[in-house]
Amino acid sequence: MSNAELSKILYVEDDPDIQVVAQMALEAVGGFTLRVCSSGHEALKFGADFAPDLILLDVMMPEMDGPTTLVNLRGIPSLAQTPAVFMTAKVMPSDVERYKQLGAVDVIAKPFDPMTLASRIQEIWSARHDG
Amino acid sequence: MTGEPPSMEDKLADLRLQYAVKIHERVRELQKAIKKLEDVDEDARHKVLVDVRDITHKLAGSGATFGFPEVTTVARQMEHACVDYLDGHGLGVIALEQLLIDASNELNTAAQVKPVGQPSQYVPDIPTRFREPEPTLHNSDRKAALFVMEYDEETMSQVQLEMDHFGFDVRIVDHPSKLIEDFRANGPVDVIVTGLVFDNDETTALRALSIFREDEACRDVPVVAYTLADTMALRLGAVRVGVKAYLVKPVDLADLVVVLDHVTLRHEDEPFHVLIIDDDESLAHHTEAVLQSAGMTTKIILDHQNLFAVLDEFSPELILLDLYMPDVSGEEIATIIRQREEYAGIPIVFLSGEADKDKQLSAMELGGDDFLTKPIQASHLISSVRIRAERFRELRSFMLRDSMTGLFNHTTTKQLLENEIARATRSGGQLALAAIDIDHFKGVNDAYGHAVGDRVIKALSRLLRQRLRSADVIGRMGGEEFAAILSDTGLEEVLSVFDQIRKAFSEIVFHTNDKSFSVTISCGVAVYPQFDSATTLSDAADKALYTAKEAGRNCVVKASG
Numbered sequence: 305m306s307n308a309e310l311s312k313i314l315y316v317e318d319d320p321d322i323q324v325v326a327q328m329a330l331e332a333v334g335g336f337t338l339r340v341c342s343s344g345h346e347a348l349k350f351g352a353d354f355a356p357d358l359i360l361l362d363v364m365m366p367e368m369d370g371p372t373t374l375v376n377l378r379g380i381p382s383l384a385q386t387p388a389v390f391m392t393a394k395v396m397p398s399d400v401e402r403y404k405q406l407g408a409v410d411v412i413a414k415p416f417d418p419m420t421l422a423s424r425i426q427e428i429w430s431a432r433h434d435g
Numbered sequence: 436m437t438g439e440p441p442s443m444e445d446k447l448a449d450l451r452l453q454y455a456v457k458i459h460e461r462v463r464e465l466q467k468a469i470k471k472l473e474d475v476d477e478d479a480r481h482k483v484l485v486d487v488r489d490i491t492h493k494l495a496g497s498g499a500t501f502g503f504p505e506v507t508t509v510a511r512q513m514e515h516a517c518v519d520y521l522d523g524h525g526l527g528v529i530a531l532e533q534l535l536i537d538a539s540n541e542l543n544t545a546a547q548v549k550p551v552g553q554p555s556q557y558v559p560d561i562p563t564r565f566r567e568p569e570p571t572l573h574n575s576d577r578k579a580a581l582f583v584m585e586y587d588e589e590t591m592s593q594v595q596l597e598m599d600h601f602g603f604d605v606r607i608v609d610h611p612s613k614l615i616e617d618f619r620a621n622g623p624v625d626v627i628v629t630g631l632v633f634d635n636d637e638t639t640a641l642r643a644l645s646i647f648r649e650d651e652a653c654r655d656v657p658v659v660a661y662t663l664a665d666t667m668a669l670r671l672g673a674v675r676v677g678v679k680a681y682l683v684k685p686v687d688l689a690d691l692v693v694v695l696d697h698v699t700l701r702h703e704d705e706p707f708h709v710l711i712i713d714d715d716e717s718l719a720h721h722t723e724a725v726l727q728s729a730g731m732t733t734k735i736i737l738d739h740q741n742l743f744a745v746l747d748e749f750s751p752e753l754i755l756l757d758l759y760m761p762d763v764s765g766e767e768i769a770t771i772i773r774q775r776e777e778y779a780g781i782p783i784v785f786l787s788g789e790a791d792k793d794k795q796l797s798a799m800e801l802g803g804d805d806f807l808t809k810p811i812q813a814s815h816l817i818s819s820v821r822i823r824a825e826r827f828r829e830l831r832s833f834m835l836r837d838s839m840t841g842l843f844n845h846t847t848t849k850q851l852l853e854n855e856i857a858r859a860t861r862s863g864g865q866l867a868l869a870a871i872d873i874d875h876f877k878g879v880n881d882a883y884g885h886a887v888g889d890r891v892i893k894a895l896s897r898l899l900r901q902r903l904r905s906a907d908v909i910g911r912m913g914g915e916e917f918a919a920i921l922s923d924t925g926l927e928e929v930l931s932v933f934d935q936i937r938k939a940f941s942e943i944v945f946h947t948n949d950k951s952f953s954v955t956i957s958c959g960v961a962v963y964p965q966f967d968s969a970t971t972l973s974d975a976a977d978k979a980l981y982t983a984k985e986a987g988r989n990c991v992v993k994a995s996g
Binding site for chain 2: 322
């Protein structure tokens with residue numbers, strides 16, 4: 305597991321603007337394969353089939369927010385252990401603690417820099433596997 | 436442009452522009468919501484503030500990503516103000532409202548995309564309405580600004596006089612070298628009319644225009660050439676500086692007005708309607724987001740069972756079709772659409788990952804107009820769609836519109852009335868219908884000739900266009916008879932709007948040879964749902980028009996009953 309390459313990312317984000325730019329940042333710059341979902345429901349529907357290496361979730365989404373989505377995704381056996389990263393515009397230390405308890409390996413602050421998002425994700429991935 | 440794939444920077448620059456456009460829309464929505472804060476009860480206020488909080492939260496989280504760090508800062512302040520209020524320890528309502536309005540204005544400024552390499556003091560000189568047309572309201576009497584470059588004094592004074600009647604604000608300079616100077620001093624205009632030959636040099640005006648075009652704010656101002664000179668080289672030069680129409684003198688000024696209306700035409704400002712048929716929801720939403728960012732109106736069909744209902748209701752001007760769907764192919768859908776007569780001409784563009792040229796061609800044989808291979812760059816998608824939709828709109832307008840005035844013809848107007856009533860019935864709204872007729876028109880034709888009569892008709896058509904909103908339907912029903920359908924409009928409003936139009940028209944002075952005269956109109960109005968079908972509504976408006984004629988003309992009468 306420690307030498308696994310990060311390739312497939314399940315990305316859950318409701319804001320179409322951010323979707324487009326993140327998709328570009330992760331596919332074109334990072335070379336990752338992305339499955340973009342616009343809602344928690346969509347992620348639950350397509351998540352298992354896509355079999356991601358990593359799950360990237362926005363926190364604040366209508367209907368089902370990021371943390372709830374992650375809890376539900378964890379209920380799918382094949383996704384129970386998949387590392388997850390939250391993206392949020394509201395980074396409070398107490399929140400970060402809560403997200404980590406839900407099994408998130410890290411939190412990325414919004415707004416992010418599209419030119420460095422991919423390397424930030426790669427860092428998080430490597431840190432987890434080296435450590 | 437071919438070969439080299441666009442760099443990440445180019446794509447980002449693209450997205451950045453789209454994002455900026457969206458922010459302006461967002462700010463408008465925000466301001467609309469915020470302005471209601473004071474007047475509503477605590478529950479409704481809570482709802483509004485939750486919306487504002489969520490929208491600003493998103494903006495705070497995205498602004499700097501798109502290169503607008505100021506947007507993030509300002510949006511975050513707004514978000515915090517809402518959160519504090521919702522938590523019960525914030526500002527009072529009035530102070531909060533003020534803060535939100537001020538901040539939302541700052542958002543607009545923060546999302547200004549500054550043209551690169553332009554003298555910075557030039558930009559603020561351009562009034563904002565130029566970049567962002569205000570919503571046209573009834574009663575707005577903003578005239579279109581017309582800029583004329585002409586040294587011939589006779590032409591100059593004739594243009595000045597006539598164009599004023601047709602509702603243009605005219606500014607004239609006698610040499611192209613004064614063009615940019617005048618723009619800096621007096622702001623932009625809606626359209627430019629220019630001669631080409633100055634100082635015996637055919638290239639003077641073209642050179643001035645090409646310098647003028649380098650300025651961001653001047654890039655899209657339509658230009659009409661109006662000249663005695665007609666050579667292929669000149670026409671080519673004109674096209675290269677973005678001249679939209681090339682008229683060879685002598686041209687009747689009334690015809691010039693038709694051209695000016697055409698190049699500044701309002702219906703071109705209406706957003707294109709694009710229908711997206713794709714079974715992949717997230718892809719469809721992505722396509723939608725891209726097109727909406729370019730100001731288009733979109734609708735998605737995931738399930739093609741209700742295709743025809745959506746087609747009829749949405750009236751798309753272009754269809755984007757996925758080639759492969761689970762139980763049906765794009766070719767089949769295209770064939771089905773083409774089999775309906777009224778959609779035989781609509782542009783259908785396939786959007787698919789299919790890279791095989793043969794398969795693309797076979798798809799096009801079965802009714803596609805173009806084939807776009809996914810993934811496609813946002814700006815390419817937008818321009819492919821825009822070009823085709825524009826052409827379709829233009830072609831369709833030949834069938835739907837009256838050739839002299841450019842207004843809808845009789846058949847189309849009747850059809851649109853049915854549609855508008857159906858829409859009002861569904862939404863529980865209201866609408867008004869006005870029947871308009873020029874008084875003693877036969878007398879005008881007899882006394883001054885048909886050419887002058889045509890000018891009167893064009894003047895009225897232009898006035899109606901200018902005074903009504905772009906969403907209103909204006910039709911020429913035949914001869915000197917017109918009709919207007921005003922959505923979401925009640926009796927009082929339609930009466931006041933048409934009384935102003937009546938008054939404005941009666942004040943227009945027409946000149947012919949040595950005589951001048953003016954003309955009046957009569958008008959009958961009726962509203963839905965008082966009259967609840969197309970037939971009863973039309974009859975009621977016609978009857979009211981008849982009553983207006985009986986009452987001595989030059990008046991507006993409401994339907995009785």
